[in-house]
Amino acid sequence: MTQQWTPRRIAVLGASGLTGSGLAHQLSLSPDFDEILLLDLKDSLLQAHAIDMREAQIVTGSTHAALQVIPMERAAEQRPVDLVVVAASLPETPDGSREAFLDANLGVFRALVPTINALAGDDALVMILTNPTDVLATCLARMSGLAPSRIFGYCLNDSVRLVAAVARELQVSPARVRALVVGEHGDGQVPVWSGIEVDGSPVHLADDQRARIDADARGWFRRWSDLRPGRSSGWTTPVGSARTITGLMSGEPMPVAAWYEDGVSEGSHTTLLAVVRDGSVVPIALDYLDDAERSALDEASAAIAEKARRTDALARSGAERN
Template structure:
C-alpha cells in the first residue's frame, strides 16, 4: 500500500457489513447503491427504505433479477426497515433534496439539513450503538459535521463519501498529459467542493511519480474546481448516479478489508486540523473511522486546515439556524 492509492486492499473481505440499510433507496443514487451491494454480494441483507414504496418494490424485483444474471444471489433484498430493536452494521443515507442548477454544493445545505433532521430518529435507530452512518448527500462535509452536532452517534462512526473528487483529479491529469486516467493515481483531500486540496505530491502514472509544472497544476486545479459548474450547466436535475454507487461499493470493500481510502471523517484525532469533518485518507478499524494522514507539504496542510475551518463554521451556523426554525 502506498499513499498514492485511491483504495488499497488490506486482505480478504471480512464479514462486515452483514446488514445494510439504504435510506432513499428509490432514487437514482440510492437504487444504484443497492444494485452494487446486491450484484457484488457485499452484504447478507440490504434493507430498502423510502417514502415511495411502489418504486422500492419495483427496484427490488429488478435488482433481484440482475443478481441472477450476475450469478450472485447471496444478498437478500428487503423492502422496508428491519424490525424494531434490530440495528444494522451500515446505514447509507442517499436521500436528498432535488438538485437545482447553478450555484455550488452548499446551496443544497439548508434543504438537505432539514431533511437530515427529519430522518435523524430513523438514522439513530438503525445505527444503534455500533453501526456506521455513511452520508452521500451534498454538501457532504458540512452535513457530516451537522449530523455529529445533532445526534448521539459517535463522530468516528460517521463517514461521508468523497471518492469522486479523486476520480475527477485523475481524469483532469489524464487530459492534461494525454494519459489514460485509469493509469493515473492521486488523491484529493479537504472539502467536497471549492475547498478541495489536490495532492500533487501523490500523482503517479503506472506507479511512476509524476512531476508537473506550475502551469499544468493551475490548469488541472481549474479543471477540477470547475467540474460542478460544468455539470450544473447541463441542468440534469440529479447528481452523479453511476460513479457514486460504484465508488460506494469500492469504499465498503476497502473498509471491510482494512484498506486505506479517502473519505470525509471526523478530524478530532488530528492535532493539525480543527475539529470538524473533511476528506482525509482513512482506515476502518474496530468499528471506527481512523485518519491516516500522510506527510503533507506546508501548502497542503494550510489548504486542508482552511477547508476544515470553513466546514466547521458552516456547520455551526447551519445547525444554529435550523434549531431556530420549527420542525
Template sequence: MNEQTGKTTRSGTPWPQSVAVIGAGGLIGSGVVERLAVEGLADTIYMTDLRDNVLKAHAIDISEAQIIAGTSLTRLVVGNPENGETADLVIVAASAPETPGGDRRDFLLDNLRLLERLIPDIERLAGTDGTVMLLSNPVDVLALALRELSKIGADRIVGYSLNDSVRFRAAVARELDIAPERVEGVVLGEHGNGQVPLFSSLTVDGERARLDAAQHEGVTADILGWFSRWSELNPGRSSGWTTPLGVARIIRDMGEGKLHPATAWTNDLDELPDSFVSLPMRFSHGRAKAELESIDPTEREGLISAAKSVAAASAEALERLHGTK
C-alpha cells in the same frame, strides 16, 4: 461457489453483514443497492423510502440482475428490519432535489432539514454499533451536523468523497493526454471548492509525476469547475453511475481495513480543528480513524482551511435552522 446451489457465497463473517439504505428509491440510493447486491457485499440490504411501490419495483429489477450476475446470495428487504434489529451500515442517500447553478453548499439548509427529520430513523437503524455513511451534499458539513444533532459518535460517521479523486485523475489525464488508468492521485479536504488535490503524491505509471505551473493550474481549474459544468447541463440528477460504484469500492475497502479517502472526523489530528473533511481513513473494529501522513505544507494549510470552513458552515447552518423554527 457453492457446488450444490450454484450461488456465490461470502466466506467467514465479513463486514457489513447488513446494510440499510435510506432513500433507496432515488437514482443514487437504488444504484447503491444494485451495486452492493450484484457484487455480493452484504448478506441483507434493507431498502427504505417514502415511495414503497418504487422500492418494490427496484427490488424486483435488482434481484433479476443478481441472477444474471450469479450473485443472488444478498437478500433484498423492502422496509426496515423487524424486531428492533439494527444494521451494520446505514447509508443515507436521501437528498433534496438539486437545482442548477451555485455550488454544493446551496443545498445545505434543505438537506440539513431533511437529515434532522431522518435522525430518529438513522439512530434506530444504526443502534449502538452501526456506522452511518452520508452521500448527500455538502457531505462534510452534514457529517459534522449529524455528530452535533444525534447520539451517533463521530468515529461512526463517514461520508462519501471518492468522486473528487476520480475527477482529479481524469483532469491530470486530460492535461497530459494519457489514459486515466495510468494516473493515481487523491483529493482530500472539503467536497467542493475546499478540496485539496495532493499533487505531492501524484503518480503516473507508478512514478512520481511533476506538473509544470501551467499544467498544475489547468488541472486545478478543471476539478474546481466540474460542478458548474455539470450544472450547466441541467440534467436534473446527480452522478448516478460513478457514486454507486464508488460507494461499493469504499465499502469493500472498509471491510478489508484498507486505507482510503473518505469524509471523516479530524479527531484532533495535528493542527486540524475539530471538524469533518475528506482524509485518508481506515475502518477497524466498527470505528473510522483518519491516518494523515506527511504531506506538502501547502496541502496541509489547505486541509486546515477546509476544516475550519466546514466547522463554521455547520455552526452557521444549525443556528439558521433552529432560529427559523
C-alpha cells in the same frame, strides 16, 4: 488484534433515488453482504426497484444478498444493521450549488435522525452520500448523538475527477494515474500535488500545469450544472460508494470525510485517507503533504466546522420560531 470490519447487513435510506438505488443494486450483486434493507417514502417505486434488482441478481447468478423493502414508519422496529447509508436528498436544481443543497438537505437529515439512530444501534457505521457530505456528516454528529468517528462521508469522486484532469493534461490513460484530493468536498478541496503518480512513479508538474488541472477539476460541478441534467452522478457515485465500502472492508485506506481534529478547528468531517479500526473510521497520517497542502487542509477542516455550526444554529433558530 484489530477485527476486520464486515458489514453483513446494510440499510440504505433514500433507496428509491438514483444514487441510493444504484448503490443498493451494486451491493446486491456482491456475495459479501447478507441483507440489504431498502427504505424510502416512495414505496411503490421502491417496490419496483426491488423487483428489478432481484431479477438482475438472477441474471448475474449473484443471489446471496436478500433485498428487504422496509416502510419508513417501521424502520425503528428493525434490529440494528452494520452500516447505515444515507442517500436521501431533495432534488438538485438548475444553477444550484453544493451550498444550496445544505440548508434543504439538513432538514431531511433532521427528520431522519430517529431512524438513523435506531438502525445504527450501538455499533453501526453511518455513511453519508447526500451533498454536501462533509458538512452534513458533521451536522449529523451534532444532531444524532452518534460518536463522530462512526460517521463518514463519501468523497471518492473528487479524487476521480483529479485523476481525469491530470490524464487530460498529460495526455495519458486515467488508468496510469494515481491522485488524491483531501480537504473539503467542493471549493475547499486540496489536490495533493506531492502524491500524484503515473505508472507508479512521482510526477512533477509545472505551475501552469497545476493551474490548468486545478481549474479543470474544480470546474466539474459548473460544467455538470450547465447541462441541467436534473440529477446527480448516478453511475459514478453508486460504483464509487460500493468501491469505498469494499475497500474499507479489506483494510485499504480510502478517501472519505472522516472525523478530524487538527487543533485549528473544533473538529469536522474532512476528506482524508482513512481505515476502519475497532468500530471507528480513523484517518491515517499523510506524512508526504507539503506545508502548503497541510495548511490548506487545516483551513478546509475549519471551514467545514464553521459551515456545520452556522447551518445548525440557523436551523435550530428557525425551528424555535416555528
